[in-house]
Amino acid sequence: MRLSSPAFRDGGDIPRVFSCEGENISPAIEWSEIPIGTGSLVFIVHDPDASRPGGFYHWLLYNIPPDCPGIPSSAPTTEIVQNLGMQGRNSEGNSGYTGPCPPQSQHRYFFRLYAMQRELALEPGADYPHLAEAMEGHILATAELMGCYAKSEKKAA
Numbered sequence: 001m002r003l004s005s006p007a008f009r010d011g012g013d014i015p016r017v018f019s020c021e022g023e024n025i026s027p028a029i030e031w032s033e034i035p036i037g038t039g040s041l042v043f044i045v046h047d048p049d050a051s052r053p054g055g056f057y058h059w060l061l062y063n064i065p066p067d068c069p070g071i072p073s074s075a076p077t078t079e080i081v082q083n084l085g086m087q088g089r090n091s092e093g094n095s096g097y098t099g100p101c102p103p104q105s106q107h108r109y110f111f112r113l114y115a116m117q118r119e120l121a122l123e124p125g126a127d128y129p130h131l132a133e134a135m136e137g138h139i140l141a142t143a144e145l146m147g148c149y150a151k152s153e154k155k156a157a
Contacts, residue, residue: 003112
């Protein structure tokens with residue numbers, strides 16, 4: 001599988017518009033080469049550098065149709081997104097995307113796509129522990145894209 005974004009390159013900086021200092025909208029995400037036999041897709045954005053145990057989950061999307069080519073920029077924050085799937089609760093407890101907002105220094109943000117054998121037996125609004133449990137033993141393939149973000153110095157001070 002391949003995962004990319006027209007907004008930033010792998011290992012590059014995530015533009016400010018997608019952060020708490022900008023418009024806090026989601027970047028467009030594109031994927032390809034989904035394995036034959038995929039029943040659904042799961043998409044997770046995780047900041048492992050956050051100070052809370054386990055890091056910070058910025059976005060959880062699941063039961064994405066396997067023929068879906070990606071996520072448009074400014075994706076809705078509703079629990080169910082037509083033609084896209086279900087959204088879980090991020091680490092703030094909200095549905096949908098929340099952008100990078102590290103309190104200090106640069107953080108890494110891992111955008112991961114998982115090809116699943118089947119749809120997951122979850123209702124909309126699942127948190128990460130429930131999503132991870134439902135995924136266990138059903139992952140066919142994964143792809144990863146990593147972006148970085150640090151607050152501007154004048155706002156971080």
